[in-house]
Amino acid sequence: DAEITQSPRHKITETGRQVxxxxxxxxxxxxxxxxxxxLGHGLRLIHYSYGVQDTNKGEVSDGYSVSRSNTEDLPLTLxxxxxxxxxxxxxxxxxxxxxxxxxxxxxxxxxL
Amino acid sequence: xxxxxxxxxxFNVPEGATVAFNCTYSNxxxxxxxxxxxxCRKEPKxxxxVYSSGNEDxxxxxxxxxxxQYISLLIRDSKLSDSATYLCVVxxxxxxxxxxxxxxxxxxxxxxx
Numbered sequence: 001d002a003e004i005t006q007s008p009r010h011k012i013t014e015t016g017r018q019v020x021x022x023x024x025x026x027x028x029x030x031x032x033x034x035x036x037x038x039l040g041h042g043l044r045l046i047h048y049s050y051g052v053q054d055t056n057k058g059e060v061s062d063g064y065s066v067s068r069s070n071t072e073d074l075p076l077t078l079x080x081x082x083x084x085x086x087x088x089x090x091x092x093x094x095x096x097x098x099x100x101x102x103x104x105x106x107x108x109x110x111x112l
Numbered sequence: 113x114x115x116x117x118x119x120x121x122x123f124n125v126p127e128g129a130t131v132a133f134n135c136t137y138s139n140x141x142x143x144x145x146x147x148x149x150x151x152c153r154k155e156p157k158x159x160x161x162v163y164s165s166g167n168e169d170x171x172x173x174x175x176x177x178x179x180x181q182y183i184s185l186l187i188r189d190s191k192l193s194d195s196a197t198y199l200c201v202v203x204x205x206x207x208x209x210x211x212x213x214x215x216x217x218x219x220x221x222x223x224x225x
Binding site: 043048090100102103104 | 156199214215
């Protein structure tokens, strides 16, 4: 069955380290998204991509980067992790021209 | 002001009760609307889309009022398994036919035996 996966599911890191969260989908969706979810803020968009080599900044992109070298993957990199980036991160994908997004299981990141 | 606002709850209701959630959005250019459900420590999942004419899916009814920029979700005959957080979601179509979802903070529902 087609699916969307994230790894790792849990990560503890230290301030200043570079961290990469993986997202992989097998639906062949053009659109992929990264969100973070924090108490009091709900889900907020970090970056998104509408296809290979396309990336765009979302609402809270500072300190994050993404790259889209193929259809299936959109890794999210924290260049220099900060404690304010402790959060739950969700990746999502959706077919271009449609509205529905399918979410991965999430990655719980703690920055000490 | 948040783009999508919801009462965070929690709404504590007995099994079998009818419960309604409301949501308001600020961007009049919003084009499509959804309710997602999120269980504790899980990913959001699409519950239903919301259309201007109103739509029903079993015990769930969604309504949209574009003039008032207001969305509602009604759950009839609540089940224990309905306990979750319900996210109001608004979609704005962007320049290159992509879409951007804006999420409300969610309304937490707890159904008690």
